Each structure stands twice: as C-alpha cells, then as structure tokens.
Amino acid sequence: MAFDTLRQHKLRSFLTILGVVIGTTTVIVIAAFVSGIDSRVSKEIEAFGTNSVYAFKFEPGFNFNPSMEERTRKPLREEDADAIRSECSSCEFVSPFMSPVDFTAGPFTERVNIRNKEIEMTNATVQGAAADYFRMGVSHLREGRYFTSEEEQRRAEVAVIGIDIANTLFPFSNALDQQIQIEGRNYRVIGVLQEREIFLVGSEDPNNENKAVYLPFKTIKQLYPANEDCFIMATAKPGRLNEALEEIRLILRRQRQVPSGKPDNFGVQTSDEIVKQFGAITSGIFILMVAISSVGLLIGGIGVMNVMLVSVTERTKEIGVRKAIGARKADIITQFLIEAVTLTAFGGVLGILLGVGLSLLIQVILPTYIPLWAPFVGFGVSVSIGLVFGLLPAWKAARLDPIDALRHE
Known part of the structure; x- marks a missing residue:
C-alpha cells in the first residue's frame, strides 16, 4: 500500500527527495575527491621512501602564511x-x-x-x-x-x-x-x-x-x-x-x-610526518564539506516530513477506514515509515549513482578514489533521514481517531 501511494505521486515524490539526492551525491563526490587527493599525495611523498628526512628554512607543516621571522631567515x-x-x-x-x-x-x-x-x-x-x-x-x-x-x-x-x-x-x-x-x-x-x-x-x-x-x-x-x-x-x-x-x-x-x-x-621532518600532516588537513576538509552537504540532507528530510504531513491530511479517511477494520497504531506507523524510508532510500540510491558518475568524470582532471565505505554511508544516512523525519507524520497518522477520520471530507 505504501508503494502504491508513492507510484501515484511520482513527480511529488521526486521533488521531495531532491535534497536527499543532492546531499548524498555531495557526500560521495567529496569522499572520492578527498580520498583521491590524500592517496595521491601519500604516494608522491612515499615515493621518496619512508626513511626520508627533509630540511627547509620554514617551519615544518603546511603553513601558507609564514611569519615575518620565517620569511627573513x-x-x-x-x-x-x-x-x-x-x-x-x-x-x-x-x-x-x-x-x-x-x-x-x-x-x-x-x-x-x-x-x-x-x-x-x-x-x-x-x-x-x-x-x-x-x-x-x-x-x-x-x-x-x-x-x-x-x-x-x-x-x-x-x-x-x-x-x-x-x-x-x-x-x-x-x-x-x-x-x-x-x-x-x-x-x-x-x-x-x-x-x-x-x-x-x-x-x-x-x-x-x-x-x-x-x-x-x-x-x-x-x-x-x-x-x-x-x-x-x-x-x-x-x-x-x-x-x-x-x-x-x-x-x-x-x-x-x-x-x-x-x-x-629551520624545519626538519620525515616523510611520515608530512603524510600525517596532510592527512589531518584532508580530514578537516572532509569534515567541513560533509557538514556543508548535510544541509542538503536536512532540507531533504524536512521536505519529506512536510510532504508526509500533507499526505496524512489527504488520506485521513483512508486511515480511518484502516483503523475501523482493525489496523493497529503500529500498522499505521509502519506504513508511513515505509513510505518515508522508501522515498529517502530511493533518493540515496540516485545520489550514490550520480555521485559515482560525477567522481568518474572528475577523475579525468583530478585524482579521485571512491572509498568502499562511502556508498554504504550515503545509503545509511538517507535511510536514517527517512526514519527520523518520517516519525512525526507516522505518529500523527497513528493517533487519528477512526470516527473523526471517517467523517473527514
């Protein structure tokens, strides 16, 4: 029944999950880009050998704004x-x-x-x-x-x-x-x-x-x-x-x-230290970009919740009929949660496919590498969005009084 409802409103369902698609795509592309850069830099540095030492006139680390004292050394x-x-x-x-x-x-x-x-x-x-x-x-x-x-x-x-x-x-x-x-x-x-x-x-x-x-x-x-x-x-x-x-x-x-x-x-450091420092930088970039991409997921979740609330209002009489013939609160909650999760999971799958495709295209000019965990995390987050933002509409539907629901026009 939940799937029939989604099929009846294809355009509305797609627009609802657009935020989830964009958010998941962003997560995949960012993960591929950061992992690719990290892997390539590590490979470049390790090509010099893990037993290498470097000496510079500047302090060790990736400091793009050296102090005046460093500049005048x-x-x-x-x-x-x-x-x-x-x-x-x-x-x-x-x-x-x-x-x-x-x-x-x-x-x-x-x-x-x-x-x-x-x-x-x-x-x-x-x-x-x-x-x-x-x-x-x-x-x-x-x-x-x-x-x-x-x-x-x-x-x-x-x-x-x-x-x-x-x-x-x-x-x-x-x-x-x-x-x-x-x-x-x-x-x-x-x-x-x-x-x-x-x-x-x-x-x-x-x-x-x-x-x-x-x-x-x-x-x-x-x-x-x-x-x-x-x-x-x-x-x-x-x-x-x-x-x-x-x-x-x-x-x-x-x-x-x-x-x-x-x-x-002056500064001296080993190749291992350089790899670790760069890894810390890319990890920070990844966390920042994921935080930004989560805005899209949040917007998608709110969109799912709003559409599901509208759906509850539109289907009040249907909910009343189901309750009148014996449906329990748990059955109603399950139905609406399945609808919400199906929406966001479908959005997650689309986002993963789009993210993988974009990452492969970007690979022409940038070193991208899609880590195995990224699609699973993207799918898991999209399903979680459906569960979290589908709870309120599901709970509202389950609490409807069957008599009042049957009278609803």
Missing part, C-alpha cells in the same frame, strides 16, 4: 647539504634541491621555455639536484643515465629530461645526446625519465616531473646565480631514521650558528 645552502653528507653517520644519501623560484610564493612555480634548433616548449620547469638525488629511488629512467658526482663537480652542461619534453622536442628521433637550450645555454641530454602519473591531469602542475629538466646542482647555480634558496633531502640508513633526524638538526644548528637555548631557525 637566511636560506639553506649547498654547504649545509655538504656538511650533512660528510658528518651525518646515519644518512645514506643527501642532496640539495633547487628550482628557480621565490619559495615564499610556493614551490616550483616558475616556468621556462626549452628549445632545440626547431621546436620550443613552454611551461617546463628546471630543477637542480646532486647526483645522490637519483640514488634515492625518487625517479626512474626510461633510457640513458643520470649525471654523476664528477659531472656535478665540474659543472657539466648535461641534463636529464622528463618524457613530455623528450616527446615534444624530439618527436621523430631519440633525445639522447641531443642539445636543448635553456636561457640561452646549451645542455646535452644524457637521460630521459619514465612517464610519471601527475597530480592534476590536464593542469599546469608545477611539480610535473614529465615536464621537468634536471641539471647538476652546481650547474643550475651557474644558470641562476641569484637564487640561493634550496631545501635538503636525505635518506637514512635502515633503522636509523630518528637518529638521522636528530643528527641533521644538530648539524644545521651549528651551520646556521643558532645559539644554545634558542629555537631552530
């Missing part, structure tokens, strides 16, 4: 990385890392044009690192080789390039041993990196390794002599991560002449 330098490499007994590999950019504006945001004799490519990035950087297992070669420590020391004009640069500048030939030009200087290509899944598909992701050129650190210093700022990456020997973290901190304090008793004027 002296930069980390190549000499700091050299000191860590020679003195940190628990470190296996150490590399400074630099890109021509003002780090107060965000990492790796400056674009450069790269060309050969005939073709020019825009929106590429140039990054400098020591030979140790490639020993950390961060990047993988498709062909060729990485530059050596000897090439770095003599400032060799050699380059390892991303796959997009190789395909753009040398579409019909092998890129190895070819010349590329950056800022008027020529560099010989000695290696091409494997294609790497990028963070934002179709975007101008500044950290896109496929569009990056890697130069020896001393070579990039020649190319951009005014840019002194860098950060330092290190990998600890197996089982010695905490020891490496403390050693690096003490070495940098000495290098930067931090007085005893004064706080560090």
Whole structure:
C-alpha cells in the first residue's frame, strides 16, 4: 500500500527527495575527491621512501602564511647539504634541491621555455639536484643515465629530461645526446625519465616531473646565480631514521650558528610526518564539506516530513477506514515509515549513482578514489533521514481517531 501511494505521486515524490539526492551525491563526490587527493599525495611523498628526512628554512607543516621571522631567515645552502653528507653517520644519501623560484610564493612555480634548433616548449620547469638525488629511488629512467658526482663537480652542461619534453622536442628521433637550450645555454641530454602519473591531469602542475629538466646542482647555480634558496633531502640508513633526524638538526644548528637555548631557525621532518600532516588537513576538509552537504540532507528530510504531513491530511479517511477494520497504531506507523524510508532510500540510491558518475568524470582532471565505505554511508544516512523525519507524520497518522477520520471530507 505504501508503494502504491508513492507510484501515484511520482513527480511529488521526486521533488521531495531532491535534497536527499543532492546531499548524498555531495557526500560521495567529496569522499572520492578527498580520498583521491590524500592517496595521491601519500604516494608522491612515499615515493621518496619512508626513511626520508627533509630540511627547509620554514617551519615544518603546511603553513601558507609564514611569519615575518620565517620569511627573513637566511636560506639553506649547498654547504649545509655538504656538511650533512660528510658528518651525518646515519644518512645514506643527501642532496640539495633547487628550482628557480621565490619559495615564499610556493614551490616550483616558475616556468621556462626549452628549445632545440626547431621546436620550443613552454611551461617546463628546471630543477637542480646532486647526483645522490637519483640514488634515492625518487625517479626512474626510461633510457640513458643520470649525471654523476664528477659531472656535478665540474659543472657539466648535461641534463636529464622528463618524457613530455623528450616527446615534444624530439618527436621523430631519440633525445639522447641531443642539445636543448635553456636561457640561452646549451645542455646535452644524457637521460630521459619514465612517464610519471601527475597530480592534476590536464593542469599546469608545477611539480610535473614529465615536464621537468634536471641539471647538476652546481650547474643550475651557474644558470641562476641569484637564487640561493634550496631545501635538503636525505635518506637514512635502515633503522636509523630518528637518529638521522636528530643528527641533521644538530648539524644545521651549528651551520646556521643558532645559539644554545634558542629555537631552530629551520624545519626538519620525515616523510611520515608530512603524510600525517596532510592527512589531518584532508580530514578537516572532509569534515567541513560533509557538514556543508548535510544541509542538503536536512532540507531533504524536512521536505519529506512536510510532504508526509500533507499526505496524512489527504488520506485521513483512508486511515480511518484502516483503523475501523482493525489496523493497529503500529500498522499505521509502519506504513508511513515505509513510505518515508522508501522515498529517502530511493533518493540515496540516485545520489550514490550520480555521485559515482560525477567522481568518474572528475577523475579525468583530478585524482579521485571512491572509498568502499562511502556508498554504504550515503545509503545509511538517507535511510536514517527517512526514519527520523518520517516519525512525526507516522505518529500523527497513528493517533487519528477512526470516527473523526471517517467523517473527514
């Protein structure tokens, strides 16, 4: 009987559950987006290894508005990385890392044009690192080789390039041993990196390794002599991560002449700490967005309640007849609750399907991943909305006096 009533008022039923559909869709899309971003960032950071340590001139964490004291700190330098490499007994590999950019504006945001004799490519990035950087297992070669420590020391004009640069500048030939030009200087290509899944598909992701050129650190210093700022990456020997973290901190304090008793004027943290910090941020975003999407569910629930109250008024005589032939209060309550739950459950299913579809479409440009729990939570919440907001109309219908109900016109 409850289902017959819903079938008789298809348009009204659909409009009633629209809020539930929108709310459930939003929950699914947000869960997919946040989970996808979290998973991709974790994968990117963990690619550097779980035994990695990073040193920055800024405090650890995702602080997009550093204090004036942080902004005016002296930069980390190549000499700091050299000191860590020679003195940190628990470190296996150490590399400074630099890109021509003002780090107060965000990492790796400056674009450069790269060309050969005939073709020019825009929106590429140039990054400098020591030979140790490639020993950390961060990047993988498709062909060729990485530059050596000897090439770095003599400032060799050699380059390892991303796959997009190789395909753009040398579409019909092998890129190895070819010349590329950056800022008027020529560099010989000695290696091409494997294609790497990028963070934002179709975007101008500044950290896109496929569009990056890697130069020896001393070579990039020649190319951009005014840019002194860098950060330092290190990998600890197996089982010695905490020891490496403390050693690096003490070495940098000495290098930067931090007085005893004064706080560090730099930041050091492990890759695990970065993953945890980013996870806390995405969790906060998820909670906030779910709270916002719950407004749609609340509106949908109120809509269901109002329509069910109208339905009780329209069907007063029907309720009176049912009571007159023996229907109990529990039967009436069950009927109206089934109607309310059916409405919101149907809205939940539509919302889940729409949310999954939108998430798959968004996947073209954003890293989305639909967690297994999201559809179940979406469906469970929609059913709960029906139960909660269907109680008042059901209780009102059950309390009708059968004699008064039969007299109702």
